[in-house]
Amino acid sequence: xxxxxxxxxxxxxxxxxxxxxxxxxxxxxxxxxxxxxxxxxxxxxxxxxxxxxxxxxxxxxxxxxxxxxxxxxxxxxxxxxxxxxxxxxxxxxxxxxxxxxxxxxxxxxxxxxxxxxxxxxxxxxxxxxxxxxxxxxxxxxxxxxxxxxxxxxxxxxxxxxxxxxxxxxxxxxxxxxxxxxxxxxxxxxxxxxxxxxxxxxxxxxxxxxxxxxxxxxxxxxxxxxxxxxxxxxxxxxxxxxxxxxxxxxxxxxxxxxxxxxxxxxxxxxxxxxxxxxxxxxxxxxxxxxxxxxxxxxxxxxxxxxxxxxxxxxxxxxxxxxxxxxxxxxxxxxxxxxxxxxxxxxxxxxxxxxxxxxxxxxxxxxxxxxxxxxxxxxxxxxxxxxxxx
Numbered sequence: 504x505x506x507x508x509x510x511x512x513x514x515x516x517x518x519x520x521x522x523x524x525x526x527x528x529x530x531x532x533x534x535x536x537x538x539x540x541x542x543x544x545x546x547x548x549x550x551x552x553x554x555x556x557x558x559x560x561x562x563x564x565x566x567x568x569x570x571x572x573x574x575x576x577x578x579x580x581x582x583x584x585x586x587x588x589x590x591x592x593x594x595x596x597x598x599x600x601x602x603x604x605x606x607x608x609x610x611x612x613x614x615x616x617x618x619x620x621x622x623x624x625x626x627x628x629x630x631x632x633x634x635x636x637x638x639x640x641x642x643x644x645x646x647x648x649x650x651x652x653x654x655x656x657x658x659x660x661x662x663x664x665x666x667x668x669x670x671x672x673x674x675x676x677x678x679x680x681x682x683x684x685x686x687x688x689x690x691x692x693x694x695x696x697x698x699x700x701x702x703x704x705x706x707x708x709x710x711x712x713x714x715x716x717x718x719x720x721x722x723x724x725x726x727x728x729x730x731x732x733x734x735x736x737x738x739x740x741x742x743x744x745x746x747x748x749x750x751x752x753x754x755x756x757x758x759x760x761x762x763x764x765x766x767x768x769x770x771x772x773x774x775x776x777x778x779x780x781x782x783x784x785x786x787x788x789x790x791x792x793x794x795x796x797x798x799x800x801x802x803x804x805x806x807x808x809x810x811x812x813x814x815x816x817x818x819x820x821x822x823x824x825x826x827x828x829x830x831x832x833x834x835x836x837x838x839x840x841x842x843x844x845x846x847x848x849x850x851x852x853x854x855x856x857x858x859x860x861x862x863x864x865x866x867x868x869x870x871x872x873x874x875x876x877x878x879x880x881x882x883x884x885x886x887x888x889x890x891x
Contacts, residue, residue, distance in 0.1 A: 573618075573619060574588055574619065576608070576617075577615045584606075585602075587620075588662070589662070593659050593774050593775060593776045595609050613655075620665070623662050623664045624643065624645075624741070625659045625741060626706070626738050626739055626740040629645050639656060640653070641653040657742065659741065659742055660775075673704070677890035678697075679889070681861065681884040683882060684884075687877055693717065696714075698712070699713075706737055710735075711733050714728070715729055728754040728755070730754075732748070735747045735748070742771060745769060746767070747767050748764070749763070749764060755795065758800060758876060759794065766811050768786015769785060770783060771783055780815065780817040783813070786811050796873075799874040808835075809833040811832070813832070814828075823852070827848075830846040845867045847864070857889050857890060859887070860887050861886055862883075863884050865882040866880070
């Protein structure tokens with residue numbers, strides 16, 4: 504005879520009585536303790552499966568939350584920095600690290616750069632994909648053609664294409680007033696006023712400059728000078744740009760009632776960073792000169808074409824001072840003896856937020872000046888200004 508616990512027997516008896524009332528036959532099997540072990544094992548298997556599904560779901564959610572623009576920056580020492588590319592400049596890479604935030608590293612410290620976003624390379628309109636970066640070479644594939652190799656150290660600018668499309672117009676400018684010590688066609692100690700406006704958008708660079716000079720002297724009637732200039736650069740290929748420049752000028756001391764110039768050419772950009780800039784240009788210019796007193800300018804062409812060459816250099820020291828040098832040469836195509844050359848050498852010193860002191864030396868040489876005018880003019884200026 505099988506002995507069962509009292510609680511189980513009472514429960515079974517109650518069930519049989521209830522079943523008999525409704526006319527249903529119920530068969531109650533004998534409960535084997537081994538069943539409990541079997542159910543316990545199945546429960547553990549279910550719990551493990553649920554745990555695995557939960558881990559997979561959490562991993563999927565974490566992958567979805569990661570930025571799409573992922574990448575890896577590998578340094579020369581083997582360190583790997585996960586994150587997103589912000590900007591590639593001439594000398595450095597700006598990288599948004601998942602751990603350290605936005606950092607800036609010199610190109611000489613980078614072994615390779617991997618990113619899965621399309622890039623805007625300076626000089627190309629279409630987006631490009633970085634297929635590989637090995638041995639200081641970028642392998643790029645752009646929509647307008649097949650793959651090609653680019654020297655990574657020579658890349659002037661590269662950034663995510665989506666970031667490039669959202670670029671605002673960047674405007675910089677300056678105004679200044681300075682004391683002048685001038686010799687040549689004008690001997691004076693006076694003040695000059697000038698202003699510059701620098702506008703950049705994508706691959707386009709606009710520069711406007713305005714200059715005003717006035718000589719107040721009892722012995723000599725006021726000899727004024729006005730100048731308005733505009734130049735345009737368009738970077739159409741890696742480090743290459745098309746250039747256009749025009750200017751109008753009036754200078755009474757040189758017998759110029761109105762002088763105008765318009766030129767087109769090509770240029771090469773060696774550097775263009777916050778620290779230094781170096782570029783050269785070459786092209787053709789058309790010059791027109793109208794004289795105050797034509798009798799003093801007999802034998803001079805009032806309209807002629809000239810070959811133009813120019814160089815622009817700027818370097819900013821770590822402590823803030825900045826030196827610059829600009830030179831331009833115009834050689835008439837009609838006469839080898841007719842040419843003009845000008846140069847400007849200057850130093851800018853920051854004083855406070857936006858304020859600066861500038862010292863500059865100007866030199867101008869005209870091989871065929873008007874009568875009663877000399878060939879060479881020099882000017883030294885010391886002034887203060889504000890830039891933004």
